[in-house]
Amino acid sequence: MAVADAAPFELTLRRRTADVDEDGATTINEASLSVTGGSLAVIVCDMWDVHWCAGATRRVGEIAPAMNHLLHALRDAGALIIHAPSDTMGFYEGHPARERAKSAPFVSAPCDVQHWRSCDASLEGSLPIDDSDGGCDDIPVCGVPERMPWTRQHLTLDIADSDTVTDIGQEVHNLLEQFGSSLVLVMGVHTNMCVLGRPFGIRRLVGAGRQVALIRDMTDTMYNSRRPPFVDHFSGTELVIEHIERYWCGTVTSDQFVGGEPFQFRRD
16 A cells, blocks of 8 residues: 555544642543644654663663554654654764755744753643652662763664654754644653753644644653652653643554554553
């Protein structure tokens, strides 16, 4: 079947009300959306080969095969794949996917797409987890090194020549404009940090007026369960996902594209 003839994806986007009820709960709202593969862009955020936190490295390694399966399905359906392993562009110099990102025509952005966007309490309140210690959940806690150890994207994730590679917000904006992507899917790590804050992250994408959805089973947090609100690591991730659904964008799950069941970490 040609990509142009492929059936559209029938998605269910989950969002939450920003306000809470008298029991402190939010209301879940679900909306149906039919999208063709060619209208989608996919940003793979910071799925590095190694992290300074051993637990984070293990979880990336666990999720990577399922993510690669999803990326193959989306690529085959005609989606634009943007691999964004920050701080590793030197490794990809000369790669066709890197050159493709660099060659996209410049388009002026409606907001700052060059810099990190931190949490603004006036817009989204505080994050529901305390990640001020860096978020390592290991015992003993891994020490943060002076030099970040990542050198490339995780080897499990295939990069096709037809894909793109960039960690530059302006280049991401150029690509989204060039390909006319109507829905931007975001996956990768870490939900409470880079997924939200990078120049190509959710806050900047929404700020630029784009329709965005987080693939909520294709992500992980940096959260130490010995810090507030003192829940297990995976519950901490769920709290951040709920925060995103309240203040930023809807979420979907990988099974809506590839069938089966949503991904779940073994220890969750």
